[in-house]
Amino acid sequence: MMGKGRAQAMGSRRAELPSRVDIAIIGGGIMGLSTAYHLSRISSLKVAVLERSYLVSGASGRNGGGLRMQWGDEGNVALMMESIEMCRGLAQELGINLWFRQGGYLFLARTEAGESRLTRNAELHHRLGAPTRLLSGAEALEIVPQLDVSDVRLAAFNPEDGVVFPWPFVWGYAGQAVSRGVTVRTHTAVDRIEGLADGLRLHLSTGERLDADRVLNATGAWSIELNRSLGIELPNHPHRHEIMSSEPLKPFLDPLVVDLATGLYFSQSTRGEIVAGITMPDEGPPATEVDLASSRRFLAHLGRALTTIMPLTAQLRVLRQWSGPYDVSPDGDAIVGPSPGLPRLYQVCGFTGHGFMMAPAVGKLLARLLAKGERHPMLERWDPARFSRGGSTRREDMIIG
Amino acid sequence: MPRRSFVCRCEDVTLLELDHAIELGLSEVEELKRYTGLGTGPCQGKECMSVLVSHLVRRGLVDPTTVQPFTARPPTEPVTLGALAAGLPAEPES
Numbered sequence: 001m002m003g004k005g006r007a008q009a010m011g012s013r014r015a016e017l018p019s020r021v022d023i024a025i026i027g028g029g030i031m032g033l034s035t036a037y038h039l040s041r042i043s044s045l046k047v048a049v050l051e052r053s054y055l056v057s058g059a060s061g062r063n064g065g066g067l068r069m070q071w072g073d074e075g076n077v078a079l080m081m082e083s084i085e086m087c088r089g090l091a092q093e094l095g096i097n098l099w100f101r102q103g104g105y106l107f108l109a110r111t112e113a114g115e116s117r118l119t120r121n122a123e124l125h126h127r128l129g130a131p132t133r134l135l136s137g138a139e140a141l142e143i144v145p146q147l148d149v150s151d152v153r154l155a156a157f158n159p160e161d162g163v164v165f166p167w168p169f170v171w172g173y174a175g176q177a178v179s180r181g182v183t184v185r186t187h188t189a190v191d192r193i194e195g196l197a198d199g200l201r202l203h204l205s206t207g208e209r210l211d212a213d214r215v216l217n218a219t220g221a222w223s224i225e226l227n228r229s230l231g232i233e234l235p236n237h238p239h240r241h242e243i244m245s246s247e248p249l250k251p252f253l254d255p256l257v258v259d260l261a262t263g264l265y266f267s268q269s270t271r272g273e274i275v276a277g278i279t280m281p282d283e284g285p286p287a288t289e290v291d292l293a294s295s296r297r298f299l300a301h302l303g304r305a306l307t308t309i310m311p312l313t314a315q316l317r318v319l320r321q322w323s324g325p326y327d328v329s330p331d332g333d334a335i336v337g338p339s340p341g342l343p344r345l346y347q348v349c350g351f352t353g354h355g356f357m358m359a360p361a362v363g364k365l366l367a368r369l370l371a372k373g374e375r376h377p378m379l380e381r382w383d384p385a386r387f388s389r390g391g392s393t394r395r396e397d398m399i400i401g
Numbered sequence: 402m403p404r405r406s407f408v409c410r411c412e413d414v415t416l417l418e419l420d421h422a423i424e425l426g427l428s429e430v431e432e433l434k435r436y437t438g439l440g441t442g443p444c445q446g447k448e449c450m451s452v453l454v455s456h457l458v459r460r461g462l463v464d465p466t467t468v469q470p471f472t473a474r475p476p477t478e479p480v481t482l483g484a485l486a487a488g489l490p491a492e493p494e495s
């Protein structure tokens with residue numbers, strides 16, 4: 001499935017750890033590995049990645065693989081234009097088949113509020129050079145003839161949005177990082193972090209210790225565990241998000257389709273499966289721990305929404321369902337940069353349901369921050385200290401799922 | 402041995418590809434599934450799981466007394482979305 005990539009060692013439980021590194025990255029998801037890869041490209045810093053389980057075990061191995069420029073906020077649109085541009089050459093750069101397919105994202109608005117969101121976004125996208133077009137329901141049918149568009153008021157389509165297969169993406173970054181000298185140690189958790197005069201000491205589940213000048217908390221929805229143990233209070237929290245995959249079908253569905261009214265999204269992977277998720281109603285109070293259970297209630301909700309918008313899916317068979325953790329940030333913006341009160345510990349968390357698509361650009365900008373002190377414009381609003389300063393503002397209204 | 406032996410017939414994963422993944426340092430059932438795609442097709446691993454595990458045991462990579470299959474995902478058998486949608490009690494759409 002991964003094609004004939006160049007043979008590289010992936011991370012392993014047997015990888016030998018140095019006793020001290022410049023940067024220790026906790027978490028072997030897409031954020032940690034993309035950052036490690038970019039650090040190895042632009043610096044000679046000594047870097048180690050520590051992963052508690054195997055490399056695609058977190059959200060990065062459980063997501064829908066959707067990538068889009070169609071956001072409601074200028075900064076996010078610009079960032080995603082950069083990320084998608086990077087994806088074009090990435091398969092070659094990483095030497096692995098990413099199954100990247102630009103079939104576009106088709107947003108459907110069935111309410112007046114949805115309609116005005118799409119109209120406003122399209123103006124923004126136009127100004128920034130993203131090729132989003134507004135379509136009538138009838139025009140949307142030309143792109144996806146199987147839709148029921150009877151109550152669609154407006155649609156928006158961007159042909160450069162697309163999907164990837166998440167697993168090889170993670171392996172690709174890991175393989176390249178390892179071949180460039182990064183140590184990637186799996187099946188090893190960071191249990192405790194201790195402050196030293198000249199750095200931080202990581203106590204590992206294997207009984208080993210690793211000292212580092214600086215440490216990156218790239219543990220996604222698990223980040224609050226480590227942060228709390230250090231007295232760092234950040235307001236992100238884990239949220240279980242379910243998803244499913246169908247039997248494989250011949251290619252017929254080009255774009256990823258989003259129904260704004262229900263939060264339903266579905267796409268066809270390059271492997272032929274329909275991959276779909278939805279916003280679940282009445283989910284109760286915010287969770288404090290990661291929960292990876294699957295429910296029948298989810299399949300029923302999803303089934304109702306999907307068979308309504310695309311009736312022929314009533315015959316489609318579900319092969320498997322699973323869930324993964326969203327790492328929800330209360331203002332919809334990620335949490336990236338030095339921690340309040342502990343500047344040697346950097347955060348890269350709070351990416352909610354869109355961290356995968358942002359990871360190419362985020363790994364690069366974070367590597368530049370760590371290696372060269374360069375500050376990408378997004379770092380201002382992503383500052384972990386904004387919450388305690390009272391400077392958090394919600395700018396984005398296109399968060400799905 | 403024939404030139405190409407298939408470990409997973411749904412996803413066309415060959416023994417050679419499996420060994421390649423092992424050479425890269427992977428050894429666990431869950432990670433091998435996610436590197437090769439083995440077990441992610443229509444049979445959901447019902448056919449290939451035992452082949453995978455006996456291969457890992459033969460190569461001395463896992464302990465036969467403790468090795469676990471990868472997490473089984475619902476539904477047990479493929480179910481249509483139409484049937485699943487009908488299982489939802491009627492409630493007003495929000």
Ligand SMILES: Cc1cc2nc3c(=O)[nH]c(=O)nc-3n(C[C@H](O)[C@H](O)[C@H](O)COP(=O)(O)OP(=O)(O)OC[C@H]3O[C@@H](n4cnc5c(N)ncnc54)[C@H](O)[C@@H]3O)c2cc1C
Binds near residue numbers: 053059063220327349
């Ligand atoms: C069902 C679902 C669908 C999604 N769909 C999309 C989508 O279509 N597009 C998109 O862009 N995003 C999507 N997302 C979001 C995306 O998956 C995440 O934002 C992204 O993968 C986060 O990456 P990460 O590296 O921060 O976290 P993770 O991938 O969760 O990695 C964190 C890692 O840290 C490890 N870890 C935790 N604690 C420790 C410790 N103490 N020591 C060592 N290691 C530790 C964990 O084992 C884990 O591997 C989706 C998410 C889900 C759940």
